[in-house]
Amino acid sequence: MSENNISFILTIIVLVGFIIYQGYQYYTRKKASTVLTEEEFRKGMRKAQLIDVREKNVFDGGHILGARNIPYTLFKTRMVEIRKDQPIYLYDQGRAVSARAAVKLRRAGYEDIYCLKGGYEKWTGKTKRK
Template sequence: MLTRLFGRPQVPEISPAEAQERQQRGALVIDVREPDEWRTGHIPGARLIPLGELPRRLAELDRHQEIVLVCRSGNRSAQATLWLQRAGFSRVANLAGGMIAWVRAGLPVER
């Protein structure tokens, strides 16, 4: 109903601190940027699945595990969150502000 009224489903978003906390509790962090972006710095323990590859790699993911999606600014990961929701994943969230927000929050980055 809301989708029909407002055009698209709500993308659950979380802060960098919440993303880190969820990761520490067992959530999988998926970085949907391209490999060259990944090499410039990523969240420790994150897994790289570029956005363009995500639809064909869904079988690699556990539908019951919590998943946090991240990109540079939060736009591509919001799209990835929607894709996962539409594919039946219910425990997904977008890192609001992406890696830009993560770095600004002073959280660790692996290179």
């Protein structure tokens, strides 16, 4: 086998591995939480723990009224502040970070987890700035 063939085969193996990994990540994130539309999110957020996982400076620039800030970068150490007996409503700017936070919560034994579809970026409800 020539070096070109070996390089091509290795490239294919790496590419297939990457695709499998991304598929696994997608499945894990999808399974960890329920994605809610803004309307569904609004209906339940008063009875839930509303958590913004964006960084503090972004949170201070504007957040959903009633949300508390637990930045994703501090999530592992601060998720003990989240109660297991109440629903958890997560959001970030879009949805990728809140999905990762949901996976961490699910692995830690939390069950009632929801993420805002479109995140803060698409939110049209009441907001607050610090």
